[in-house]
Amino acid sequence: MLATWNSGESRTIPLAVPSQVVYYIAMGKQSSQPELTEHDIDLVTVVAEDLRFLARPVQDQVTRTDVRLIATVLRRLLLHGDYSTAWRLMGNEGEPSLRAMDPEPMVRDVPDPMWIHYAYAGGSSPSRARHAGLSMVIVPAAEHKGREAFGSTAWDDLRIRHSVRRTYKLTAYKRSTCIQIASNKIKRQDLLHYVANKLGGAHLDRRRLSERDQTLSILLDRGQLIVAGLPGPYFEVLTMAADLAHSTDAQNLVEAVMQRYPSEMDEPDRIYLREGLDGPWTWMSLGDEPATGRGPSSH
Structure with missing residues (x-):
């Protein structure tokens, strides 16, 4: 069994360790990486290939069919946990991180949440038309006439409020808000589940049996925003693919898998x-x- 020591130079040091464990010593920190089973190798390879697929350049306009296919890949990577599993199998500790837009600051100071017509997170996207946070706040006429009661400064702040790009751990990312309509906050994991399981990703299912699906149908099926030919919820799924595939941790995972299990053909x-x-x-x-x-x- 061999270990690789990186401290300005590369040299190989033989170690007397069990055959099923490979030890990597890098910059003074030691971690163990068990040899993977054939099933585990298949899993990490498929995850790496899927991440490369999500990160690929797009030459033509992204279609709704593209997004539905992307939703099925994201469902397996994020909701079924394949990305987290591959992350651990490759010897990483903790959770991977990624950066994404947080739409909540856009509407955090709106006096009445019922004024929030919608707020979408948006973010990176291969489409030509895109946004990184878009909201519509509708102030009732009676409130608008009496806006001096709030003070002009407060109203100026309301108009210029914008979203923020922040770093999430993977679990927090899945549970974070990507769309807000009135006081209803839609989590990224719920939106992904809805597009993949109800709108034709893995299944086209018009039934809305659960309370969650009924709520999402009321909020999302009516259509409020079109971005580059995609309904607002579809565009959010597209940005989720970009958030994940272009994250540093995902790119590092792809590189590690491809180096350890290279495809020869x-x-x-x-x-x-x-x-x-x-x-x-x-x-x-x-x-x-x-x-x-x-x-x-x-x-």
Whole structure:
């Protein structure tokens, strides 16, 4: 068993440790990383591939179908816990972090929550039209006429209030507010569940049996905001994908998985062929000048 010591130079030091554990010593801190089972390797690889999928550049306009497919991936990564599981399997402690918009400061000082027509978090997005916090506050006419009672400074503050980008731990992120309508605050995990399970992500289900689904239907199905051709709730799912995939922790996880379990046959211009169950691989090139060669010895 070997350990790698990083302190300005790279050198390998043999250690007498159990064969099922690999010890990494880096900058004076020691952590153990058990060898993964075949199932665990599949899980961390799928998570890394999904994160790369969510981070990919988008050439054309994002469609509602794109968002529904993204919602199913996010549901598995976030709601089913695959991202957290992969994070731990790769030897990380605690929870991963990510940065996202917090819409609550936009409407925190609104005197009456019933004035809040809506407040959406928004954030990073591959779409051409986007926002990083958008709210509409409707002041009743009677209150508007008597606004001097509040003082002009308070009303000026109300007009310029904006959202804040902040850092969340993963659990707090899932439970954080992404949409507020009147006094109703919709959590990111509830919105993701609704889009994936009700609006055609994994399922298209018009039933609204639970109290939560009935509330979300009343608040979200009527349509209040369209961003780059996407309903407001869809755009929030799109920003959730960007929040996660472009976070430093997610990118570091992808790099660690790909380095430890590299794919040998990612070349898009080749066809790989194998004879038998464990024979050598050969490949054919699909470039301008067809050629053949030997592929990886095993996969």
